[in-house]
Amino acid sequence: MKTWQRSLLVLLGLMALCGTAAYAQVPNPPATEFPYTGNRMAVWIVAQLHILFAAFILGAPIFVVISEWLGYRKQDPRYDRLAKEVMKVTVILYSMTALTGGLFIFVLLATYAQFTTWLINHFFLIFAVIYPLLFIGETIVLYLYFYTWDSWKGEKKGRHIALGVLLNLIGTITLFVIDGPTSFMNTPSKAVEGISLVDFIQTASLWEKVFNYSWMPMNLHRLVGNVTFGGFITGLIAAYMYMGAKNDNERSYYDWMGFVGNLIGVGALLFLPFMGYLLAYELCDYDASICPYMMADQLSMFFEMQGAMVGLIFLASNYYIWLSMKRIEGVERVRMSALTMLVMIALPFVMTYAWTIFPVPDPTSLGVLLPLVLAPVILGKVIPPLGRITVSSRTFIKVGFLMVVVGNAIWMTPHGFVATQALATEHLELPSDWGFLALMPAKNSAAFTLVFVTVVNYILYNRAIRQGTIVWGKIDFVSQFVLIFLAFSAIWTMGLMGAVRSLLRKYFHTYNLMPDFTAESFTPTLSYSAWWITAITLAFYIIVSFAIVVTLRVSEGKAHAPEAKPIPAGAE
Amino acid sequence: MAEQPSLIKNIIKKGIIGLIVGGVLVGVAKALTFPPVFQVMFFSYAILGAAVFILLDAPSIKPIGGLKAIVALVAFYAVLSGAYIGGATFLPQYDPEDEKGKIEKLLKAKRAASEQGKAEELLARAKALSEKADAIMARLQTVGGVAEAPAGADGAKAAGAPAGGDLVALGKEQWNLQECYNCHKLFGEGGKKRGPEMDNIGNLMKPDELKQKVMDPQTWMAEGFEKEYEKKKMPNKYKELMEEKEVDALVAFLSSLKNTAVNTPKPIKKK
Numbered sequence: 001m002k003t004w005q006r007s008l009l010v011l012l013g014l015m016a017l018c019g020t021a022a023y024a025q026v027p028n029p030p031a032t033e034f035p036y037t038g039n040r041m042a043v044w045i046v047a048q049l050h051i052l053f054a055a056f057i058l059g060a061p062i063f064v065v066i067s068e069w070l071g072y073r074k075q076d077p078r079y080d081r082l083a084k085e086v087m088k089v090t091v092i093l094y095s096m097t098a099l100t101g102g103l104f105i106f107v108l109l110a111t112y113a114q115f116t117t118w119l120i121n122h123f124f125l126i127f128a129v130i131y132p133l134l135f136i137g138e139t140i141v142l143y144l145y146f147y148t149w150d151s152w153k154g155e156k157k158g159r160h161i162a163l164g165v166l167l168n169l170i171g172t173i174t175l176f177v178i179d180g181p182t183s184f185m186n187t188p189s190k191a192v193e194g195i196s197l198v199d200f201i202q203t204a205s206l207w208e209k210v211f212n213y214s215w216m217p218m219n220l221h222r223l224v225g226n227v228t229f230g231g232f233i234t235g236l237i238a239a240y241m242y243m244g245a246k247n248d249n250e251r252s253y254y255d256w257m258g259f260v261g262n263l264i265g266v267g268a269l270l271f272l273p274f275m276g277y278l279l280a281y282e283l284c285d286y287d288a289s290i291c292p293y294m295m296a297d298q299l300s301m302f303f304e305m306q307g308a309m310v311g312l313i314f315l316a317s318n319y320y321i322w323l324s325m326k327r328i329e330g331v332e333r334v335r336m337s338a339l340t341m342l343v344m345i346a347l348p349f350v351m352t353y354a355w356t357i358f359p360v361p362d363p364t365s366l367g368v369l370l371p372l373v374l375a376p377v378i379l380g381k382v383i384p385p386l387g388r389i390t391v392s393s394r395t396f397i398k399v400g401f402l403m404v405v406v407g408n409a410i411w412m413t414p415h416g417f418v419a420t421q422a423l424a425t426e427h428l429e430l431p432s433d434w435g436f437l438a439l440m441p442a443k444n445s446a447a448f449t450l451v452f453v454t455v456v457n458y459i460l461y462n463r464a465i466r467q468g469t470i471v472w473g474k475i476d477f478v479s480q481f482v483l484i485f486l487a488f489s490a491i492w493t494m495g496l497m498g499a500v501r502s503l504l505r506k507y508f509h510t511y512n513l514m515p516d517f518t519a520e521s522f523t524p525t526l527s528y529s530a531w532w533i534t535a536i537t538l539a540f541y542i543i544v545s546f547a548i549v550v551t552l553r554v555s556e557g558k559a560h561a562p563e564a565k566p567i568p569a570g571a572e
Numbered sequence: 573m574a575e576q577p578s579l580i581k582n583i584i585k586k587g588i589i590g591l592i593v594g595g596v597l598v599g600v601a602k603a604l605t606f607p608p609v610f611q612v613m614f615f616s617y618a619i620l621g622a623a624v625f626i627l628l629d630a631p632s633i634k635p636i637g638g639l640k641a642i643v644a645l646v647a648f649y650a651v652l653s654g655a656y657i658g659g660a661t662f663l664p665q666y667d668p669e670d671e672k673g674k675i676e677k678l679l680k681a682k683r684a685a686s687e688q689g690k691a692e693e694l695l696a697r698a699k700a701l702s703e704k705a706d707a708i709m710a711r712l713q714t715v716g717g718v719a720e721a722p723a724g725a726d727g728a729k730a731a732g733a734p735a736g737g738d739l740v741a742l743g744k745e746q747w748n749l750q751e752c753y754n755c756h757k758l759f760g761e762g763g764k765k766r767g768p769e770m771d772n773i774g775n776l777m778k779p780d781e782l783k784q785k786v787m788d789p790q791t792w793m794a795e796g797f798e799k800e801y802e803k804k805k806m807p808n809k810y811k812e813l814m815e816e817k818e819v820d821a822l823v824a825f826l827s828s829l830k831n832t833a834v835n836t837p838k839p840i841k842k843k
Binding site: 032167174176196197198243244251263285289291295298299301304308310316319326380398401402404405407409412413416417418419420421422423426427428429433469476477481484485488489492504507512515517519521522523524525526527529530531533536537540541551 | 595604605606607608609613616617620621625626627628630632633634635636641643644648652653656657659660661663664665666667668670671672678679682683696724728751754755762766805806807809811812813827837838
């Protein structure tokens with residue numbers, strides 16, 4: 001090497017040294033690394049907690065205002081008391097929503113600064129103007145609604161209910177608005193012909209980004225889910241208060257409150273499988289490769305667990321109806337059409353066949369479903385002797401439980417007991433002739449069976465309370481554990497499905513658009529996820545339990561209108 | 573609703589019925605050639621059914637309060653938590669290690685092109701140059717002798733670079749990385765009838781036609797897959813996600829598939 005070459009190399013070396021030193025002078029903050037949990041899990045924990053609180057404060061006011069309206073219309077003070085007690089808990093949890101929301105943003109900015117800034121820039125108007133304004137508006141209306149409860153009564157009650165409606169309107173708009181960026185991360189708007197996705201997103205309008213494939217399905221799914229969640233948390237509040245009740249008056253009131261909370265929770269739950277299906281359908285429609293990732297590969301066992309959870313929730317909610325009926329005097333006289341029972345038994349098998357021939361969303365399947373469901377009514381009228389064949393309510397409900405177990409079994413039957421199709425062998429897969437058990441027609445019919453049995457059980461319950469007398473406060477004590485179980489399981493399932501929705505983005509922050517270069521962008525195991533979902537559920541439960549005890553047990557001594565007397569159920 | 577049998581009698585009666593039903597289900601499942609894991613599953617459903625019916629006829633429990641209620645609640649939460657974690661752990665687990673290597677390869681090009689990638693590359697270059705400078709300085713201090721070119725990072729990089737040759741093998745890797753097997757059957761594996769079987773595609777399409785199909789799935793349709801074509805089942809995303817050379821490798825691999833024994837559907841030009 002010649003001298004000038006050596007000199008050049010030395011010069012380059014010195015420049016490199018200086019360059020390194022200069023680079024080191026850039027005031028970059030040290031990278032945030034959460035100990036033990038890692039960054040992704042830290043975001044997961046805070047985000048999930050925030051969503052749980054937000055779900056409650058958005059879901060609870062929906063039935064709070066309905067309950068208040070029912071109390072006003074029926075002149076039944078119990079509804080008003082229920083509404084106010086749930087609202088007390090909501091107010092405390094509202095501050096927790098704001099707290100965890102702020103924490104969520106801080107953790108996100110510290111751990112995924114580049115992506116967070118990118119997302120905020122794309123939805124700047126939402127994050128900087130619309131969302132804060134809605135949140136402020138909701139805060140004002142929420143506190144106004146709560147603190148005018150006692151003063152706006154009598155003639156002013158209508159005004160107070162209208163305020164409650166306004167609160168829900170703002171809450172729902174807030175949900176829809178924030179679902180824009182959330183759903184965008186899963187299904188960013190598709191590029192128009194001839195333009196790359198990256199270029200299209202750079203120039204797309206805010207509305208184009210918000211109105212993406214999964215936005216409306218997610219809105220509907222979350223809206224219904226929030227009401228379900230609110231209902232089950234009301235059941236939880238009632239169960240705690242029932243357990244701590246000091247006299248029969250309190251016991252009968254909280255027994256009634258638990259029943260109403262469960263009724264609302266189950267009522268909304270009936271729509272939830274279909275809303276979930278709609279969301280999954282749109283996700284698959286957006287990108288067909290999402291479907292196998294969800295159902296056949298990495299997340300397939302997450303859905304197996306979801307099937308188990310949904311099955312348990314339906315079993316528990318029907319068990320609660322059973323326990324509720326046991327406290328109705330004269331229930332032995334109640335009977336139900338044997339035709340309805342036959343339809344209930346035939347439903348999963350007939351509809352699996354029908355949906356295989358006419359897959360959803362082909363409306364032709366309604367030509368089978370509607371006549372089948374309406375058959376007991378139509379046949380009972382056309383051939384009266386058939387309508388007169390009845391079975392006891394006890395037998396009917398037991399057969400219903402059998403069909404819930406059958407429905408659960410179909411829902412939970414996987415194509416193979418493998419975490420990914422790459423590991424599938426014939427020793428772990430369904431025989432080819434029975435492969436249909438793992439397909440969507442079978443799953444849809446299973447979901448429909450669970451819903452049908454639950455609806456029919458409530459019809460039976462309604463018939464029972466018209467013929468008998470409810471003895472409030474005398475429900476089997478195990479029912480309180482059923483209410484707690486329902487709330488716990490609903491929260492756990494929310495955590496599980498929230499994880500699934502986030503993981504569907506695979507190794508992207510925003511699917512196909514913004515890659516996640518961190519070492520944590522892989523799919524975690526179901527077991528690992530379950531540990532954290534349970535931890536988050538317990539953390540949420542501890543805070544909610546604290547809120548219930550602080551807000552309601554403290555005011556326990558105050559007098560309430562007596563509701564304890566057993567009343568003829570059909571009288572109100 | 574009716575007279576309640578004692579808990580023990582209830583458990584024994586329903587338990588026996590559950591075992592009998594479970595046994596029958598296992599027998600039927602065996603006869604229908606269900607694998608043992610499904611036989612166990614059917615048996616467990618029978619036991620679940622028995623547990624449900626035991627609960628339905630279980631005697632009422634009396635109210636508890638105070639400390640007893642708190643202890644019962646804590647125990648209940650512990651049981652629920654344990655059951656859910658246990659249930660989730662009992663199911664087959666996906667091994668994230670399978671995915672980590674894949675993700676690393678898939679994101680390699682994008683990472684290099686990102687700001688973070690550029691910064692990392694700059695730092696690596698600066699470090700290599702710094703090492704070179706140190707080595708030269710050390711040699712200069714010793715004075716004299718013919719300086720040899722120091723073995724630097726570039727040399728190491730050149731040694732570690734992948735052998736470029738086998739395009740078909742690289743294409744096969746792309747087939748796996750992009751998870752084409754989820755929709756297309758090949759060598760008798762994968763596929764859920766969402767897309768055509770590919771074993772003979774090399775005889776039916778030229779390389780540039782295959783490339784056209786990958787880059788814009790609406791340009792070609794497989795005969796018999798009209799519904800899938802209409803629903804745009806094949807994602808139109810590979811032109812965004814894959815590098816040009818990756819698409820070329822995939823096309824080379826697909827072009828090599830010429831097994832006439834497999835009935836790959838005829839491609840129809842659409843655009």
